[in-house]
Amino acid sequence: MSDVWGESLPILYGRSVATGELVHVDDAPNGKACGCVCPDPGCGQPLVARNNGKKKIHHFAHIGGTCAWSAEYLLAELALEVIRERGRVWFPELAYEALGTHLPEKVSEGMELPVCCAEKIEVEGRKAPAIALGIRTSRGNARYVFVPELVHVLDGEQIASLRKECRGIVRIGLRSLMRSMKTLEGKHYDREELAVRIQSKEVMEELLSGRRQRHLEWAWNAKAKELGDRAWALYAQRKKEERQKADAEKERKAVIDQARREKVRLAAAKRAEKERAQLAQATKATAEREAAREAWEEAHPVQGRSIRDEARRQKALSDMDRAREIMAPIVDDARRPARGLGGKRWYRCEKCGKVGPADEFAVGDVGGVWNRGVCLECAG
Ligand SMILES: [Zn+2]
Ligand SMILES: [Zn+2]
Structure with missing residues (x-):
């Protein structure tokens, strides 16, 4: 994974051909006479020291021109040197995400711990080493890995391969430090100068002693992962129970609803039946009355006619009123x-x-x- 600054970064330290040690640019003769090669043995190109400029920051450059990992390689060596000298290292605050709230659940504050051993290790997929170190705990030594990150981001696959052999992985965030320095300097920053400045031992000491806490962070941590997983399991369990409870409640309501609807339906059917019976009865009564009247009119023709005439007169009267x-x-x-x-x-x-x-x-x-x-x- 390549970077935003180009492949070849000027570097602050070279490796002395004579001693094999890292040499600060100001401690080397100027130019090609510096006697240094690239700190990355995979590259090993001769370097040229540019340490007599007044304006430009002193640095080593590759004579050949291209090199991707030299900065991170020397940063790992610097980190190892600083950790060995100090015998202690800062561990960043540990937290995991509490599910359902998306808030970090703090496990422990950031703290400095004594280191009992430290060494360079290779990381699959990276051409610069990381630092593995041991911490004494009540349950024996715990191994952690610190990875300098400047040009090449520590990616998921690299984390996955490292995870098998340690309790936690910490990014030494030179990349993020450089970004925040850039922001501080505004738009007139000189990126090469910045890149060289953050390669100093002083900056590495600040980072590894917790004075630049924002730029030292967990890439992965077994304990946080375990707690996070447990929290997730609990959360999932709680959600499942809530869902089951909701389902049961829904079913209960459905049964009640069904019963209520059935009751309403029965009442309506009963009412309709009653209305039908009443209507049939009324029709029957009207027919009987009519039949009785016709029978009476047949038996009493004169009275019958006068009653019919009177009914007609009444109707005419009411028509007249209208x-x-x-x-x-x-x-x-x-x-x-x-x-x-x-x-x-x-x-x-x-x-x-x-x-x-x-x-x-x-x-x-x-x-x-x-x-x-x-x-x-x-x-x-
Ligand atoms: Zn190189
Ligand atoms: Zn009148």
Whole structure:
């Protein structure tokens, strides 16, 4: 995985051909006479020291030009040197994500612990070493791996391969440190200068003693993983129980609902049955009454007819009342003669106010006013 700064990064330390040790650029002769090669033995190219410039930061450059891992290689060596000298190393705060809340659950604060042994180890997929170190615990030695990360990000596969042989993996975040320094310097930063500056032993000491805590972080930790897994299992169990409870509740409600619907349905059916019975009874009663009336009329022809005539008269009367209501506003309009259905003239009696057809009136259009009349009763 390559970087944002290009493959060939200027470096602060070279490896002395004479001693095999790392040499700071300011401790080497200038130029090709420096007597140093690339700290990465996989590269091993001769370096040129650029340490007499006033403006540009002192550094080693490859004569050949390309080298991907030299910076991380020398950073691992620097880290090992710092850890051995100090005999202690800072372990970052340990936390795992509490599921359901997405909040980190803290396991332990960051703290410095004494280191009983430290060595360079190879990491599958990386051409620069990491540092494996041992911590004494009540249950024996625990092994942890610290990985300098500048140009090449520690990826998932590398973590997976390292995980088998340690209790935890810590990133030494030179990459993130450089990014935050860049932000501090604003847009006029010189990236090569920054890259060289963060390769110093002082910066490595700051990182490994917890003075730059943000840039020392767990890439993986067995304990956090275990706690996280347990939390996840509990969370999953709780969710499952909640789901089961909800399902049971839903089923219970469904049964109640079903019973209620059945009850309503039965009541409606009963009501409909009752209504049908009542209707049948009423129809039967009407038919019986009709039959009885017809039988009586047949037995009493004269009375029967007069009863029928009276019924007809009653109906006509009520029809007449309706006609009077309808005609009243027409009769009261004195601009034109009011006529009922069939063309018959209608009037309003000026004495009693009755509205009716011409045959109920003695005179019509009294005083030359349309529709004003005097009814037979009032005229009599
Ligand atoms: Zn190199
Ligand atoms: Zn009248």
